[in-house]
């Protein structure tokens with residue numbers, strides 16, 4: 001599943017290619033992905049300059065000059081590419097946007113959990129209403145230790161589940177939550193309300209560092225932007241604990257344990273990430 005670093009990588013690639021251009025035709029080849037595609041046949045989306053490509057959580061926002069935007073989500077298997085119009089369409093390229101310069105922007109999604117929703121914006125640069133209620137971006141200045149401590153206060157939810165809650169902070173998927181908690185020496189089973197401000201400092205630093213490293217690694221896998229396959233890219237080689245059930249902890253050698261928290265596989269070292277005994 002494409003996580004924040006992969007989506008950020010896609011955003012950077014699209015940002016270099018789409019702004020300044022316009023859609024002249026939009027073709028859909030299936031009735032629906034996660035949602036119906038019929039709204040894409042709105043003529044108001046055509047002949048309007050693309051002014052920006054942004055990312056919010058795991059959503060991509062392609063904004064047009066007339067306060068309209070397309071909100072994209074890659075779902076489980078979504079990928080995009082920009083290729084000349086004459087390039088043969090792949091089997092799962094369900095939506096093709098034709099640009100005035102002869103290129104096409106294509107959305108490929110075998111499992112069809114992704115979506116593309118046109119929407120109106122209240123003002124240029126405004127957040128689409130569809131994305132209301134999301135917490136701050138983990139790489140923004142709003143994600144501070146003080147903010148996190150306040151968001152965790154009084155919560156009995158496991159800290160790992162709280163860290164993956166989009167209302168608290170967006171875009172921290174399972175892999176990044178596991179890695180950040182390990183690097184912070186925090187047991188993933190600890191109730192969020194017991195996490196101290198000092199621990200929040202470590203967590204904020206390690207979340208940012210882990211995501212930044214993943215973005216850097218993701219960038220190297222698609223430098224030519226032929227496509228994005230949604231895998232962990234080269235970052236998988238940098239994982240400390242995720243998916244390493246029974247292997248020695250890279251810090252102390254204790255076998256790594258796996259537990260299920262909130263339905264997700266969770267990995268930790270019982271020595272480096274001591275459980276809360278209170």
Ligand SMILES: [Zn+2]
Nearest residue numbers: 249252269272
């Ligand atoms: Zn250890």
